Amino acid sequence: MPPARAPGSWDLAGFHQELSALSERISELRGRRDGRPEDLLGALDLALVELEVAEEELRTCLEELHLHGEQIALRVEGADREWQMLNTTFRELPVPVFLLSPEGTIHRANDEAARLLSSTGERLTGKPLAAQVHVGYRRIFRSALGAALRGARPGPLPLLLTRADGTSAVHVQLARLETPPGARPLISAVVLSPDDTPGSTGSTGSVGSLHTAPRAIAAAGRAGARDKDGDAAAQRDEIAMGVRRLDVVCRMTRLLVGEPLRPGPGLLEQAVGLLATEFAARVIVFLVRAGTPHQVAAMPADAPPYARPRAGTGPGTKTGSRARREGSTATAQRVARAVIGSGAALLEPAPPAEAVGPRALGPVLGVPLGSGPETLGALVLLRSDGARGFTLPDLGLLEELGQHLAMALLAERDHRRRANAAQVLQASLLPAELPEIPYTQVAGLYRPPGEGPQVGGDFYDAFATLGGWGLVLGDVCGKGVEAASVTAAVRHGIRTLSVWEHHPEVVLEKVNQAMAVQHPTDRFVTAVVAHVRAEKDVARVRLASAGHLPAAVLRADGTVGLARGGGRPLGLCDSPEAEAEDLVLEGGDVLLMYSDGVTEARDHDRSFFDDARLLAALAGARGMSAEAVVRAVEQQVLEFTGGAPQDDLTLLALRVVPLEEARS
DSSP, X not given: OOOOOOTTOOOHHHHHHHHHHHHHHHHHHHHHHXXXXXGHHHHHHHHXXXXXHHHHHHHHHHHHHHXXXXXXXXXXXHHHHHHHHHHHHHHTOSSOXXXXXXXXXXXXXXXXXXXXXXXXXXXXXXXXXXXXXXXXXXXXXXXXXXXXXXXXXXXXXXXXXXXXXXXXXXXXXXXXXXXXXXXXXXXXXXXXXXXXXXXXXXXXXXXXXXXXXXXXXXXXXXXXXXXXXXXXXXXXXXXXXXXXXXXXXXXXXXXXXXXXXXXXXXHHHHHHHHHHHHHTSEEEEEEEETTEEEEEEEESXXXXXXXXOOTTOSTTOHHHHHHHHHHHXXXXXXXXXXXXXXXXXXXXXXXXXXXXXXXOEEEEEEXXXXXXXXXXXXXXXXXETTSOOOOHHHHHHXXXXXXXXXXXXXXXXXXXXXXXXXXXXXXXXXXXXXXXXXXXXXXXXXXXXXXXXXXXXXXXXXXXXXXXXXXXXXXXXXXXXXXXXXXXXXXXXXXXXTTXXXXXXXXXXXXXXXXXXHOOOSOOEEEEEEEEEEETXXXXXXXEEEXXXXXXXXXXXXXXXXXXXXXXXXXXXXXXXOEEEEEEEEXXXXXXXXXXXXXXXXXXXXXXXXXXXXXXXXXXXXXXXXXXXXXXXXXXXXXXXXXXXXXXEEEEEEEEOOHHHHHX
């Protein structure tokens, strides 16, 4: 039999081992029972011994359960007493306190809070506190509630609370409470009388006195006036404030969406200037670069406005001006770092004296540009010492304007990235430089429509082929990334196939087959391909067209004409049925390929540039180099359209160099 254990020393692991051993011995006893009859008595004796062991173990377990059960009960009883004490303390606090959900719903209200609203805690639970706030103060309350939820600690908030028998002018201090992981956050709302708030000079008044005291209601301002004239004046003031805020938002919106935001001096400075004028403050914008906030715009640029002159440090004193400027910059940087780090607004009646040295600044307000990982920077407003402080409506309005400015900055950043991507993509669709083809001159030109980089559908190229040289100019239906992918496939397909095939019409047939098999798309491509074999003073050209405009030819004597052209675009059907013809170019002759952006360019009367004007422009370029020819045609198109062509403008010229010109 195992030794008895003292209460409190019971070992759970040892108990498991004993139980396993008992199970094994019981199995052995069953085997003996099935054995010889003379062994039954001995087996019975052994079974009795095992029962005694089991009884002793179970008795020990029972004692341990009693002991631990009493300890658990004591702990539960203590926790319950502590909870009851905290609950009683909360209910009997001498000031009204509400516990609010993130949405502003009353989670708990103590006795003073219930008395303030002439109700009970049970009736208030589950109701929005905003419903008890005067309608003129609800927007301010919701803004402050959101700020507190983000971790900010706005100062005492002046409110007018409504109840069945009147109103109460109070100040409410909001703060976010730390809750266990996984639990919903809570906001505490502590109700103070106006005299209990920091900076008050009057005598301390009770919350109950706020219900009826004329002094307290007068301290609440226009919203606390009970007479009809006072209510009308308050409504007019609220409407005027709302109209002003709406006007500021509309002006900022028109400014930001009226044209793309430009980096550097320009639109950003205009936005900062608008805020500086409307809020009578110095406004500084900080943007995060490499993890550090950098000042990118400020208005006014030198010092806080309306600074009061001081002895020896007035506006005319160089030392005072420099001190104010340095103090303004240091304070703005400190606030910007705090706002960007927390992602929440910061409102200070005045900066700490140690932050700026001699007090030269007053109220400071900082709001983030964006939120969370999209926080781009901070907007900081500073006023001089003695100036009017920023209000909670100012805070709410600046937070909204900060979001507008952040969205505009993100749009500008996205526009810049797209523009850079478009430049890279468009550059990949055109040759970096054209090859030098013996006895000839080659020149190409691509001009996108409008301003700024765009990904067009036109392309051109020149390259070595089987036994000669190849030229190609094409136009893909549409624009953008998908059109660019088709452009790249066709351009490189023609270039690759021309290494093994010197008949350009066959090259176009095979590219059409490859498009159907490897690059199915709804977009089609028109193209003209030339295979060139050049010698002294002559070039033999095999020209093939797949639905493209006919190439133009300028002879050395000034005569002009068009090639046959024709065929079907690539990607429309099983075969493009490319039209092919042979041309012989002699010294001084020019072969010009072009896109429909040339002949379909329109003037202000909506007339086309057309083939006749193209041939006239080409005839005027007689005797010019290939580069001069494409520039002359481009100039004629730009003059015709008033400098604003509506489509891509693409030209590719091949000129045979005359013998006399080659000798010179």
